[in-house]
Amino acid sequence: MTTAEQTTPRVPVNIRELRIALSGSDNDIVDEITVEIAAGEVLGLVGESGSGKTTVGMALLGYCRPGGHVTGGAVVIDGTPLAELRDADLRGIRGTVVSYIPQDPGTALNPALRIRTQLFETLENHDELDDKARDARVREALEEVALPNDDEFLKRYPHQLSGGQQQRVAIAMAFAGRPKVIVCDEPTTGLDVTTQARVLETIRDLCRTHHVAALYVSHDLAVVADLADHVAVMYAGRIVEAGPRDQLFTASRHPYTARLLRAVPDIQGKRAVIGIRGRAPLPGHRPEGCFFVERCHLAAEQCHTAFPPAEQVGPQHRVRCYRWKDTAGSLPAGESGTPDVALSGEQVLTISSLNAKYGSRATLFDVNIGVGRGECVALVGESGSGKTTLARSISGLHRDWTGEVKLGDAVLETSARNRSADARRRIQYVFQNPYASLNPRRTIGQTLARQLQLFFPGARKEMSDRVSACLERVALSDAAINRFPDQLSGGERQRVAIARALAAEPELLVCDEVTSALDVSVQAAIVDLLRELRSEMGLSILFITHNLALIRTIADRVAVMTEGRIVELGPTERIFESPEAPYTRQLLDNTPSIEAALARVDPDA
Amino acid sequence: MSTSALDPALASGPTVPAATPPGRLRQRQWLATLATAMRLGRTRVGLGIVVIMVLIALLGPLFAPHSPTAFVGIPNSGPGGHAVFGTDYVGRDVLSRFLNGGRSVLGLAVASTAVGILLGLLVGLSAAYAGGLVDEVLMRISDVFLAFPQIVFALLLVSAFGPKLWLLVLTVGISHAPRVARVMRGAAQQVVERDFIKAAEAVGESRWRILFSELLPNVTSPLLVETGLRLTYSIGLVAGLSFLGFGLQPPNADWGLMINENRVSITVQPWGVVLPVVAIALLTVGTNLMADGIARAAIGLDRRES
Numbered sequence: 001m002t003t004a005e006q007t008t009p010r011v012p013v014n015i016r017e018l019r020i021a022l023s024g025s026d027n028d029i030v031d032e033i034t035v036e037i038a039a040g041e042v043l044g045l046v047g048e049s050g051s052g053k054t055t056v057g058m059a060l061l062g063y064c065r066p067g068g069h070v071t072g073g074a075v076v077i078d079g080t081p082l083a084e085l086r087d088a089d090l091r092g093i094r095g096t097v098v099s100y101i102p103q104d105p106g107t108a109l110n111p112a113l114r115i116r117t118q119l120f121e122t123l124e125n126h127d128e129l130d131d132k133a134r135d136a137r138v139r140e141a142l143e144e145v146a147l148p149n150d151d152e153f154l155k156r157y158p159h160q161l162s163g164g165q166q167q168r169v170a171i172a173m174a175f176a177g178r179p180k181v182i183v184c185d186e187p188t189t190g191l192d193v194t195t196q197a198r199v200l201e202t203i204r205d206l207c208r209t210h211h212v213a214a215l216y217v218s219h220d221l222a223v224v225a226d227l228a229d230h231v232a233v234m235y236a237g238r239i240v241e242a243g244p245r246d247q248l249f250t251a252s253r254h255p256y257t258a259r260l261l262r263a264v265p266d267i268q269g270k271r272a273v274i275g276i277r278g279r280a281p282l283p284g285h286r287p288e289g290c291f292f293v294e295r296c297h298l299a300a301e302q303c304h305t306a307f308p309p310a311e312q313v314g315p316q317h318r319v320r321c322y323r324w325k326d327t328a329g330s331l332p333a334g335e336s337g338t339p340d341v342a343l344s345g346e347q348v349l350t351i352s353s354l355n356a357k358y359g360s361r362a363t364l365f366d367v368n369i370g371v372g373r374g375e376c377v378a379l380v381g382e383s384g385s386g387k388t389t390l391a392r393s394i395s396g397l398h399r400d401w402t403g404e405v406k407l408g409d410a411v412l413e414t415s416a417r418n419r420s421a422d423a424r425r426r427i428q429y430v431f432q433n434p435y436a437s438l439n440p441r442r443t444i445g446q447t448l449a450r451q452l453q454l455f456f457p458g459a460r461k462e463m464s465d466r467v468s469a470c471l472e473r474v475a476l477s478d479a480a481i482n483r484f485p486d487q488l489s490g491g492e493r494q495r496v497a498i499a500r501a502l503a504a505e506p507e508l509l510v511c512d513e514v515t516s517a518l519d520v521s522v523q524a525a526i527v528d529l530l531r532e533l534r535s536e537m538g539l540s541i542l543f544i545t546h547n548l549a550l551i552r553t554i555a556d557r558v559a560v561m562t563e564g565r566i567v568e569l570g571p572t573e574r575i576f577e578s579p580e581a582p583y584t585r586q587l588l589d590n591t592p593s594i595e596a597a598l599a600r601v602d603p604d605a
Numbered sequence: 606m607s608t609s610a611l612d613p614a615l616a617s618g619p620t621v622p623a624a625t626p627p628g629r630l631r632q633r634q635w636l637a638t639l640a641t642a643m644r645l646g647r648t649r650v651g652l653g654i655v656v657i658m659v660l661i662a663l664l665g666p667l668f669a670p671h672s673p674t675a676f677v678g679i680p681n682s683g684p685g686g687h688a689v690f691g692t693d694y695v696g697r698d699v700l701s702r703f704l705n706g707g708r709s710v711l712g713l714a715v716a717s718t719a720v721g722i723l724l725g726l727l728v729g730l731s732a733a734y735a736g737g738l739v740d741e742v743l744m745r746i747s748d749v750f751l752a753f754p755q756i757v758f759a760l761l762l763v764s765a766f767g768p769k770l771w772l773l774v775l776t777v778g779i780s781h782a783p784r785v786a787r788v789m790r791g792a793a794q795q796v797v798e799r800d801f802i803k804a805a806e807a808v809g810e811s812r813w814r815i816l817f818s819e820l821l822p823n824v825t826s827p828l829l830v831e832t833g834l835r836l837t838y839s840i841g842l843v844a845g846l847s848f849l850g851f852g853l854q855p856p857n858a859d860w861g862l863m864i865n866e867n868r869v870s871i872t873v874q875p876w877g878v879v880l881p882v883v884a885i886a887l888l889t890v891g892t893n894l895m896a897d898g899i900a901r902a903a904i905g906l907d908r909r910e911s
Binding site for chain 1: 804807819825
C-alpha cells in the first residue's frame, strides 16, 4: 500500500454485511456479504447460477432487481453510502463514479443510436467537460479499447460491429466517464475464446492504468484466474471463501471451492473432471446450518447446526467452513486419460466430402470425418464454424447438404424423415439446451415411454420398468418419472435427454454442446456420465463443443473446425501437445487456463 | 461408475430428485390456466351468467307451462292469465317459447364453434409447423376468407343452398376458421423452433403426432381463449341468422326467430322481443367475460395481484 492510501483509508468499494431479501418474505437472496476492493484491484466474484453473484454486482450500482430489496448492511462506494442517496443522485454517480459492463453488448447497446451518440450520453453527467473535451474523451476511450476513433467509426450503428467490437464499445462507455469502480457482469461469456482473450486484456490494462476498482462477476474460474487479484467464491447467497488469487486456487480451504476447481476442465491438465452431485438450495429452501452440507463430502454433525462463521486462514484469506483444515487432501487425484475402450477399427460413421448450405450461404466445405465403433471424436470450433450444421446434417435435421454419410455400410438419406426407422434409431442426437429439448407439457416418464414405444413397442405394463431402467442408466431415481421438465435442474434435464437418446439403443450419440447451458459442477458430472456410458456400452460419440479444455479427458480424436472446414484432425494428445494448424494453436493459446494463469509471472508483482 | 474415483461419501447414490424444490405436482397447463382464471371476478361473474343461461336453455322445456306451438290466447295480449309474459303475434305463450327457444341457439353456437376451432387449429398448426410454401398458401387463403365479413359469408352460402341447420353450423364454423388459424399459427410458431420438436423429428415421429402430441399441448392457453371468444361470436351470429330466417323455421321456437316474429308488435307486447334479446345478450356477455378472464390468466396479466 502506498502512503497516500494509508492517509485516506477510504477504499473505492466497501460492502458491509449486505443483505438483500425477496420482497414480502424473510428469505434472503444474499446475506452477510462483506467485500472490499482497493483502487486498481480486480476482485473476481465466482459462483454458479443462482448463487447471487449478479445480485451483489448490481448492488454496487445501487440497483436491486424487482422483487428484491436491501434489508441490511451497507454498500459504500467511494465514501458514499448508496442507501442514503436519492434516485436522482444515484443516477448521477452511475457512469461517473461507478459504471457497468454488461454481459451481452448486443442487447445493452441501443440498436437505433449511433456509437457516437451512445458514448456521448455516458458523459452527460460530467458538467466539467465541454463539448470539445467530451469529443476528445470519447475518442480517447475508443483508442484505449483498440477501436478506430475516426468519424466514420463513430457514425456506425451497433449492428455494423462484430460481437467483440460491440463489447469493446461497451467497455469504452464504461471507462469513458473515468469511474472509480467498474462492475463487469460476465462480459466475455458470449464471445469466442480469441475475442475473449483480447477483451480480458483490455479490461485488465484499463483497470491498472486508471486505478479502477473492478468487480468481475463470472462463473468461469479460468477467466477469473486470468484476471483477478482477489477472488471471492459465492454459494447459495453467501461468500464461502475469499482470498488472494494464488491462495485461493492453490490452497483452497472450503470444500466447495476445492470441488469446484476439480470440476473445471483445464486445457493444461489431463485429469478427469469430477462433478458435484445435487444442486444449490434456493432461497427459502436452504437447510439449517451450512448451505453446502447436503453436497459436502466432509459434512459433520456440527455442519447441520449453524452456518459457519468466517475464519481467517491466511493473510486476507477467509473461509466459512468448520472443517477447512480437512479440505486439503480430502479429494482423490482422479483418473486421467480416456476410458479404456478397445477400438476395433470398424467405422460406425463415415462422412465423405460433405458440403452444406443454409439458404444460399454455404456453411460446410468438403468435410471428411469418421467415427469408429466405441470411439469418441470431438468436434471443436467457435460459434459459426459450422459444427452444429454438421451435427444436424448427420442426424438428418438439416436437409440441405450433399456428399455421403454412411452409417456402417449403409448410405444415409439427407433427411431424417426419409431414412429407415432403424437408421434413425442408431443415430441419436442430444441437444445443447436441455431447457428446450424436452417437451414442457410431458412428464419425464411420458417422454421416455414414447421413445421406447417408438423403437421397441411393448406392453404397457412393462413400460414403467423399462422407463425406470432408462433413468437408472443416467443415475436418476424413479421419482423423476412423474415430474415435468421444469421441476428438474438443468443437469437433471440433460440426464433425461441423454436417457431418452439411450432408450433407442443407439450406436452413435451426437452430443451438440451438451454442457454449455450448464454450470461447471454439473458439466463435469455430465461429461463423467458420458465417459462411463462409453466404457459400459461401447457407445460411439461425436462430441461437439467450443470448449477445448473439456474434451481432453473424453475424446480419442479431435477435429478442429473453422469457417466450415476441418483444419486439423488427429489424436487428442497430439492436438494438445503439438498442434499443427495455426488456427488450433491460436485456440489453444487463447483458451483461459487456471494452471497457466497461476504459472504466469505477474509483470506488476 | 462415474464416481468410482471418489471416496464413498461423494458417491451419494442416485442424484436426483432429492434436490428438487418441494412443490405440488404441476397440473396440465390448460387446467392451471382455468384455475387461475377462476380466481378473477370477471370469470366468476361470466361463468355464473353462462351457467344460468345454459340451464334455462337446457332445462327450460321441462318447466314450460304450454307447448311452444300451442295457441293459448289472443295474439299480442299482455301478461296475465295463464301466459305470464303474454302471448306472441299469433297467440302462443311467450314464456313457453322462450324456455324452448334456447336449445337451438346454444346447440348451433357450440357446434359451429367446434367446427371453427377444429378447422382453424388444423390449418394454423400445419402452417406453423410446415412453414415455407405450405404456410404461405394456407395463410393467403385464410386472408381471402378474412376479407368477407362473417355474416356476409354466412348469408352468401345459406341463401344459396337454403336454410339447413348443418349448413348453418358449417358456414359459421368455416367463417371462424381463418381467425382461429391466425392466432394458433402465431402461438405455434414460437414452439416449432424449440428443440423438442427437432428431437421428435430426428426419431421419426409422424407429422400428425408432432402436430397434436408435441405442438398442441404447448398452445392450449391461447386455444382456450380463442374458443371462448369464438363461442361469443357464434352465439351472436347464430341468433342473427335465425333472426334473418336462415336458422330454425317457424313454427319452431328459437330466440332469434322470436325477435323477428314479434318485432312488429314491440310497442304493444314488448316481452316477445325483450326476453330473447336479454337472453342472447346475457349469454354473449357471459361467455365474453369468461373468455376475457381466461385470456388474462393465460398471459398472466393479473398475476401480481394474486
